[in-house]
Amino acid sequence: MIAIYPGSFDPITLGHLDIIKRGCRLFERVIVAVLRNPHKTPLFTVQERLDQIQQSTQHLPNIEVDSFEGLTVNYAQMRQAQVLLRGLRVLSDFEAELQMAHTNKTLSTQIETIFLATSNEYSFLSSSLVKEIARFGGSVDHLVPQHVALDIYRCYAQNHPTSTLTRTNPVPPLNQSPLDQEV
Numbered sequence: 001m002i003a004i005y006p007g008s009f010d011p012i013t014l015g016h017l018d019i020i021k022r023g024c025r026l027f028e029r030v031i032v033a034v035l036r037n038p039h040k041t042p043l044f045t046v047q048e049r050l051d052q053i054q055q056s057t058q059h060l061p062n063i064e065v066d067s068f069e070g071l072t073v074n075y076a077q078m079r080q081a082q083v084l085l086r087g088l089r090v091l092s093d094f095e096a097e098l099q100m101a102h103t104n105k106t107l108s109t110q111i112e113t114i115f116l117a118t119s120n121e122y123s124f125l126s127s128s129l130v131k132e133i134a135r136f137g138g139s140v141d142h143l144v145p146q147h148v149a150l151d152i153y154r155c156y157a158q159n160h161p162t163s164t165l166t167r168t169n170p171v172p173p174l175n176q177s178p179l180d181q182e183v
């Protein structure tokens with residue numbers, strides 16, 4: 001079976017990686033799919049996120065990293081995938097995730113959503129939280145892969161004491177609370 005793991009991944013966290021690694025043990029192939037969403041102002045471009053995910057998962061043999069736009073089920077059908085993989089951290093994720101799974105089921109009865117419980121140590125973690133910590137000069141070394149942490153510090157260079165690089169394009173404002181539903 002082929003599974004799609006869709007998301008924003010702005011940026012990928014150790015929580016995402018936990019789901020990806022475990023998904024790779026369960027499925028023949030896992031396609032990590034970054035949504036190209038014109039309505040959001042991400043910290044990283046789609047290409048930057050693809051590179052970050054690629055670099056974080058290069059040790060996994062049965063993984064592919066891609067981007068898509070439009071409906072996830074349409075993309076899954078196009079890729080001949082049978083499963084949408086999502087992580088569930090805490091109870092507050094459940095409502096939105098269930099709504100999404102039911103909506104997707106109405107769009108395609110052929111595609112199943114399978115949830116993996118995020119490992120306990122990452123159950124608090126979200127991309128938004130990572131951005132908030134870094135934005136205020138905190139360390140995110142324990143929350144994201146090392147190369148992603150460096151990318152983040154570059155973005156928030158003015159606030160981070162160890163960063164010497166500055167980003168040419170402006171950093172977008174944090175428009176989401178850390179408690180938002182990014183997995």
Ligand code: PNS
Binds near residue numbers: 104181
């Ligand atoms: O990482 P995120 O932001 O929680 O991922 C959400 C995502 C990308 C999985 C979801 O927004 C999505 O599938 N968007 C594509 C549009 C779509 O298919 N909508 C119908 C299902 S709600």
